Amino acid sequence: MKLITAIIKPFKLDEVRQAIADIGVQGVTVTEVQGFGRQRGHTELYRGAEYRVDFLPKNKVEIAVDDTIVEQVIEAITNVARTGKIGDGKIFVTQLDQAVRIRTGETGAEAV
Amino acid sequence: MKLITAIIKPFKLDEVRQAIADIGVQGVTVTEVQGFGRQRGHTELYRGAEYRVDFLPKNKVEIAVDDTIVEQVIEAITNVARTGKIGDGKIFVTQLDQAVRIRTGETGAEAV
Amino acid sequence: MKLITAIIKPFKLDEVRQAIADIGVQGVTVTEVQGFGRQRGHTELYRGAEYRVDFLPKNKVEIAVDDTIVEQVIEAITNVARTGKIGDGKIFVTQLDQAVRIRTGETGAEAV
Amino acid sequence: MKTLTAAPSRRPWAAAALALGAMLAPVLGLAQDAPVPDKGDTAWMMTSTVLVILMTIPGLALFYAGMVRTKNVLSLLMQVFMTFCLIALLWAIYGYSLAFTQGSTPFIGGLDRLFMGGLTTSSVAATFSKGVYIPEYTWFVFQLTFACITPCLIVGAFAERIKFGAVLLFMVIWFTAAYLPMAHMVWWWAGPDAYTDAAAGEAALATAGFLFQKGALDFAGGTVVHINAGIAGLVGALMLGKRIGYGTTAMPPHNVPMVMIGASLLWVGWFGFNVGSGLEANGFTGMVFANTILATAAAALAWSFAEWIHRGTPTMLGAASGAIAGLVAITPACGWVGPMGAIAIGVIAGLLCLLAVAWFKMKLGYDDSLDVFGVHCVGGIVGALLTAVFCDPALGGTGVYDYVADAVAPYDMAAQFKAQLWGVATALVWSGVVAAVAFKLVDLVMGLRVAEESEREGLDTVSHGERAYN
Amino acid sequence: MKTLTAAPSRRPWAAAALALGAMLAPVLGLAQDAPVPDKGDTAWMMTSTVLVILMTIPGLALFYAGMVRTKNVLSLLMQVFMTFCLIALLWAIYGYSLAFTQGSTPFIGGLDRLFMGGLTTSSVAATFSKGVYIPEYTWFVFQLTFACITPCLIVGAFAERIKFGAVLLFMVIWFTAAYLPMAHMVWWWAGPDAYTDAAAGEAALATAGFLFQKGALDFAGGTVVHINAGIAGLVGALMLGKRIGYGTTAMPPHNVPMVMIGASLLWVGWFGFNVGSGLEANGFTGMVFANTILATAAAALAWSFAEWIHRGTPTMLGAASGAIAGLVAITPACGWVGPMGAIAIGVIAGLLCLLAVAWFKMKLGYDDSLDVFGVHCVGGIVGALLTAVFCDPALGGTGVYDYVADAVAPYDMAAQFKAQLWGVATALVWSGVVAAVAFKLVDLVMGLRVAEESEREGLDTVSHGERAYN
């Protein structure tokens, strides 16, 4: 199994979720994160003093999947999350040694 | 070392923390996340318009542990976090190449 | 590639970001998390009733980097995030199987 | 020299015309014993004025800002806050004069009070009781708050997508060409002391505003404020188009408690709005007070119970919306109906506004972000028309007072209903047309809508360089 | 025809009885010169009424909603908002009549004002000064707000676990069977003008409410509002049982600034509550005002300093709670004690309520979620009893006025204390029993508590289909 972690623009979340559901992935876990990268943040003004805000709101989507569909999932995310503008985000893939479904105690591919 | 990541129902957090502390794990890191899975979310109403909210609040608990106690920790979490109802969550295990305690610079098992 | 995950004290975030930028890392992803460890939390009072709050606000900084600079990054973070007081946090390193830049589809080291 | 200014219409008069109005003010001004306002009335009017301000800032601002997404919170707050400030100045400069002095047509006032010229601490304004006056300064500030809140209501309709500069420019135009004429048409009259006998009454009436002459009743601003603003909002929503993602993504209120605070402060402040419009502190204003609380409670319950029955749960947003719907509908009626009539109006308005918002809007598919049309325009129309019904003394209403006979006149519901229709229709057409032209103009000058990317990012950082929460 | 209605008790009278009361209203109604209310008094009473509304929505609603967990915020807001609306209508339909008209027993009023029948814009209500009246409509709305806020206070006791429908049904029963009788018993009297001589005075007294006849003093509602609601809350907390996790998991307030806003608006609004209960705008109400501010400040300081000394830090929640405790305790006393007495009452109430909340509640282990009993009932009892102490002119109090002699009567502290005990005991027993029966009934009809899973998920989504924050 693999854990796919995608950092995406928040307004793309619904589409991404839809896209991977279409492939048959039944669950995802989403975290609100702050991203810092090539994309520039905005400037904020407080009583005349300016502050540069470099952190941009992003969504981190984590998906545990069977090895067989890793490529498919990556492709699906890449397709729908892409706007072509800087800051579209990243996909990271790591090895998943084990997965357990707490409710049933099932492990491995059945658990995800 | 392994990194154990458990997605659990928020109201189980205190029990989970207690259970793994009992095993001797000294630290955990918790993130508020939104989970999407087999468990259905609720419907929200705004001025007569209905929206389905599929994301449910979950807690993500990350625990770096020595290989020796991985199974014990998984079992402890599974036991206390289980309600038997859909949505109890998952446990994911990944390999941890290295761990460093920032304060002391200790690495490896001493660091966690 | 490796994924370096650092749990640090929030007020150290700016310094950490600066330090790794100096090494040439172009992006990071930051999450607000609650840490539980050796460092004790504070006590809160509500109408005479006392509650112990053991979770402390921390920042989780995730950085995907090429294998070559892993040590450098760890060192940089350790240096600036250290206050020498309990609760300074941890650095975890995991193997990254793949990385994709959504905007361009680039993969591997070019993506991070 | 004392000056005399007119006050909101409570006495619609048969529409015979005789041009004596211009003489009134000087005549009274010369009177030996200039009227001295009662300090109790003045105290209440100042309190009422404060309350109407509270309605707007922070009341309305919070009501609106709570309903938008986190990224647009400050934009709503700013639009309300700045519109309030801007119109306050315009009111002092020319607004008051154009609304509340005698003009050469019954559609707009004159220039006697430009830059508040001639307004002194001893000039007075008429009330609805013969011989009872309030300080003109008090009247000036009381009406200022009405002029300020009305444009602010509109911003809810095109929230989350409009340029900030476009809001301000639109407001200047609409306030000048729609609010001021409507206020003059509905509320300008010579005051009750002019109605000494039938001839004098007819003469006085001929100097009144267009809709006052038609006999349209609007106690505290159902037509001038709510229909007026509501239709302008609809035009805006249509001309700006839908928000990106409207209908496909959920746009839940970012902070419902904030909406509830806003609605509560609107309700609290509305007592200044409605009861203050009685211009005195007496048993009659006590009745206006009771009507304002009962209609609102009834409307909030009606909306909530309808939701409960229909969807399974009564929502806080629904209860708050229902309360506002009730407040809007009772606004034109509150001085004309009895408490049981007020409850009936509340129930009807609560249900019809829910229908407008939940069904009619879906049906037509326009994106009136915060339901300015569905609540203010629909509620305003419901209230205006039901005023004709429940004003009937047979239904517990006050009837219409005849200042010449100094007694309540026989009531003719059909005639009154026609008069109310005149008011509704005039407001819809006049304000609708002005709004359309104004939006067009602003679009030509600077464009109405922010860029797509800005809309996605949110107006707070884009238009105001700030985020609401850090 | 003018009608005359009674007003809150300020003159307890020796309990001799003679049945003349029924004649009073007609007699005065026929009088040549019907009393004309002073517009200054009327202005202040309307302001006070607005303030009491502000206390409830949003004041009390925020005070409560800030103290619960994020998942139950809207449930508290809705319970307060809807209870307010519901009771407002019931007040108009039958509540006012049952509380403030002459009944055939001293425990409840009659049906003269059913559906507000007979209430006109020229009917008046008595004050505490001979010959001084306010419009009955003003009195009607002022008392409406008291009737509305009292049930709302109760919801804090069983917060985070009750069914929404159960709240509403309970409120209808409790309002009818506990609030209305208590209000009548404590506040119904014939007004001061009935006390022309000793015989007339005795006759008038015999028509007054049960506790008024006993001589119990309750200036603005310590008994009728706070003890009444507080004991009902305790009964509710006991009958519903503890929240899941109570005592084992922390249940910190989700938003302390919201609590602070709520407490501040309660304080601000309480000036309407207490000072408005003076029914006039004069030097006497100025003293009531001073008492209300000083007792509250003293109580907030007392609670905070006690926390500071005992636990190491003074908390915002503590300061806010202390302020409410002080407000509650000064409520029955504010028209009877001098400013230094008010400070003493504040300090004592602050400390005793802290004790009740932090020690007594722990000791007994009941789960009164937001301390309705500890603050309102305990504070109300402290205030009611201390009224007897600090009313003493020797301790700076006003003493008790004898309307027949038109002078302050000699003061008998022991007798007054006994009268106060009568008030306290009656409220505790009456309201306690009614609440128990009402909860039982509601339980039978629809059940009181939500399912365990719903309680865990939170009432906002379960009962209202919304979340507070998005």
Place this chain on the structure above:
Amino acid sequence: MKTLTAAPSRRPWAAAALALGAMLAPVLGLAQDAPVPDKGDTAWMMTSTVLVILMTIPGLALFYAGMVRTKNVLSLLMQVFMTFCLIALLWAIYGYSLAFTQGSTPFIGGLDRLFMGGLTTSSVAATFSKGVYIPEYTWFVFQLTFACITPCLIVGAFAERIKFGAVLLFMVIWFTAAYLPMAHMVWWWAGPDAYTDAAAGEAALATAGFLFQKGALDFAGGTVVHINAGIAGLVGALMLGKRIGYGTTAMPPHNVPMVMIGASLLWVGWFGFNVGSGLEANGFTGMVFANTILATAAAALAWSFAEWIHRGTPTMLGAASGAIAGLVAITPACGWVGPMGAIAIGVIAGLLCLLAVAWFKMKLGYDDSLDVFGVHCVGGIVGALLTAVFCDPALGGTGVYDYVADAVAPYDMAAQFKAQLWGVATALVWSGVVAAVAFKLVDLVMGLRVAEESEREGLDTVSHGERAYN
């Protein structure tokens, strides 16, 4: 026995001295027909008092708490709330007496009203109109609220780093040694009825406060409240030093909507502050009302447009800050200038305060966390000096009334400007010195600043054992 107390200065008089003042009160007290306050005035004064409380809690508290970081929210709320409570008690105990009774010097009052002794429900206080009085109790509570809000203003300057105990101790000292003398110097006088003829007028004037005698005009507290608090804030900011990370890390407001609510409630409440300072409900106070709204609107617009032009976006924080700047500047002027003068003052104050905050502060590098100096002191000075300009009848002002001649006196702008400079300079020096000494003392007793680690962690958990949001 009726007692007579003086009221705020509206009539500066040539500084000839003759010691008769001590006789005034008894003389009037003995008068056959004791003045009976108008109930309309009294109603308005009570309303105004409530409004000033609303300004402080929750208004000012929210304005400040919204601007700090999440970890220090409760500390600001508590500092404001507790200071308010503490000063209220001190006011009752000795503050009122030292401010508003005749002392043996023109710098401070006497001890006649210690523990409110001699203050009865029938004692009265003078207004600015001959023969018009308000209840002394009303005056007592109205001025209490001024005394309470002023110290609260200061806490913004050293926010996010001071010990809670240090705040309270500092407040006691500063209130006693700076606020009370300033209030006495500026506002204490014998009342208009003392000015029966030239000799009596001179005698009366000799008993007035130091700055009253100098002829300094301060209608509602520009000098006593804003300059006074503003300079104390600057001294505090300098003596405590900068916050950790100041200038290098961003310290954005944690909740801008909270700032907006605070600013709005400040504005709303300020009508009590300014208009209430007129002590009556009439056409004159109507003008004060108009000035207060127009200057504020103008200042908010000026600040926002300046930001817009200069930085590209108008911010909500800027609009709110501008509104406060306008309110501060119009405070001393609101009873002396016409509406167009008020607009001019607003625009100038908005621009100058922005300059002070955005440029001057950066330039000098002090860390006045919430710009108490930049807004309140600078705004107060601007207002005090411009009062001399726009008071001129030639510029639409009221001029200065001569109570002996019972007419407006010929206006001498240069002389008035000098008088205003006296006021400004006295406040700056007196309050600055007192603040410096007080901070030094507190530092010696308990230290001013929390430990570095505590400052990093935030004052909420450290000093109050709570977090704002859970």
